Amino acid sequence: MKKQDTWGIVKRLFFIGMKFRSWFILTLIISVILSIVSTYRPYLTMQVVDNDITKLKDNALMMKHIYILVGLVFAETILNFFLVYFSNYISQNVIRDIRERLYAKLIYFRTSFFDKTPIGQLVTRAVGDVETIATVYTDGFLMVFGDILRIVFVLIMMFSTNVHLSYITLAILPLMVMITRFFQKRLKKAFGDERTWTANQNSFVQERLAGMSIIQVFNRQDAEFKKFDDINITLKTALLRTVFIFSLFFPVVELISSLFIGFILFYGGYITISAGVVIAFIQYISMLIRPLRQIADRFNNIQRGIVGAERVLGVMDEDYAMPNTGIVKKDHFDGKIEFENVRFAYDDKQEVLKGIDFKVNPGETVAIVGATGAGKSTIISLITRLYDINSGRIVIDDVEVKDYELYNLRSHIGVVLQDVFLFHGSIFENLAFGDESVTLEKIKAGAKEIEVDQFIEQLPGGYDFVVSERGSSISLGQRQLLSFLRAYLSDPKILILDEATSSIDHESEKLIQRATEKITKNRTSIIIAHRLSTIEKADKIIVMEHGKIVEEGKHLELLDKNGYYSTLYKAQLRHEVELEEEQQS
Structure with missing residues (x-):
């Protein structure tokens, strides 16, 4: 499967999401309003501290400002709820769409593709990898846009509050970007290893469960367990490597944030800045660090989603469909x-x-x-x-x-x-597999004609008897007779x-x-x-x-x-x- 560049994958996922553009636009509007509301709150707090509390000019005005602050807090809570809900709504719809596209592609692939591709790997692509793509939407496009917007509004409010402190605060941004880039590169490789070994384990388990009788007959239980254990240990190591990088990243960001807030407190006292400005700046620094940290955190999750997307899109890009360029259609075959x-x-x-x-x-x-x-x-x-x-x-x-x-x-x-091959389902469903319009009466008539009706009617529930996966709940001879009847009913x-x-x-x-x-x-x-x-x-x-x-x-x-x-x-x-x-x- 072809390797794809990260931005190419992101662009493709973005255009897939554009199918739900109205929800995207609504969520973006909510994100803009939330950014304005959240960044105005520290500025209003500064006004309350410096003008209303310190100078005690007007109690009525102070209470009005406090009511507005409380209202802003409630507004933030409600807006955050809708932001999270709508972004997840979009992601789940996109995931459903991708799953449908992937399955629609797979069912038309040539048999040769399945000959050389382990089924366990395809299950991982269709289930696990597709699920990780959700993070590109929940933590990606919308949330990162909101975080960037919040950073812009925070910087605007900081400069309107105190230009000197704002320039000092800007010094932290390059450092945060460097740290994020450093960890991002290492996480991409860690996520790739994690998904590879997850797919290997799924493939191994699926194959061994299918061949369990052979394993037991040849007394290979211990040997096969050793193979599984080796894969399991490798997967655990890959997962722990990811956890280690995550665990190291967040304390580093917190340390830088705490040191900088301490510096602002010290510097504010040194150059005699009002208490309201100091309080506002501490809030603004937290609001600046939080989206920076969240962006880094989101990029980590997005990286996992992009790795999953690369694998899923890689399958979707394969050109393994059997060419259907023929134009001849006949209502009847002679059979030569x-x-x-x-x-x-x-x-x-x-x-x-x-x-x-x-x-x-x-x-x-x-x-x-x-x-x-x-x-x-x-x-x-x-x-x-x-x-x-x-x-x-x-x-x-x-x-x-x-x-x-x-x-x-x-x-x-x-x-x-x-x-x-019989699917998990009733006898009737398996017999109607070739023609879903077939009636129970026609199936019963066909069964009687080729003398397989007796054994079917002896099963508990008759034609409603539920066959287990691959038909293992009935004998080989019975499975063959059902396959004869299924072919006979299609009248080829x-x-x-x-x-x-x-x-x-x-x-x-x-x-x-x-x-x-x-x-x-x-x-x-x-x-x-x-x-x-x-x-x-x-x-x-x-x-x-x-x-x-x-x-x-x-x-x-x-x-x-x-x-x-x-x-x-x-x-x-x-x-x-x-x-x-x-x-x-």
């Missing part, structure tokens, strides 16, 4: 599929498919078989354009797949993957089935075989077969080895050739017999 000298590599280095040529006629059922890594499952991704080929052509109904409007192409293709003209490699119970396998026969009827079907006994009735079998097609024909024809398919089939048959004998013994 042709691969012409197709070559493909996931990483532009190791070719997975090496000059593949085959043809599937409308309504045919074609099985593709081969050892693991032969390139069978890759064919699914290429037909549905999850990836684009490196060379050659993939043609459906005499039109290259890249020339179809992408969503039109996918709407005519049903896919059942070997790794069945082209159906691609990627058989699960995992073993399932005998009853589920019989149901799956019957369901396969029914959902492949009257549509072009490609079956990525892992159990060769299930594809004996296929119209054609394509045999792959090391990314190439080595044999092609019907089941009995291929057995008669006594070639690679025959070897695979006999080896799998022996394995199944051995398993059956083991179970019987």
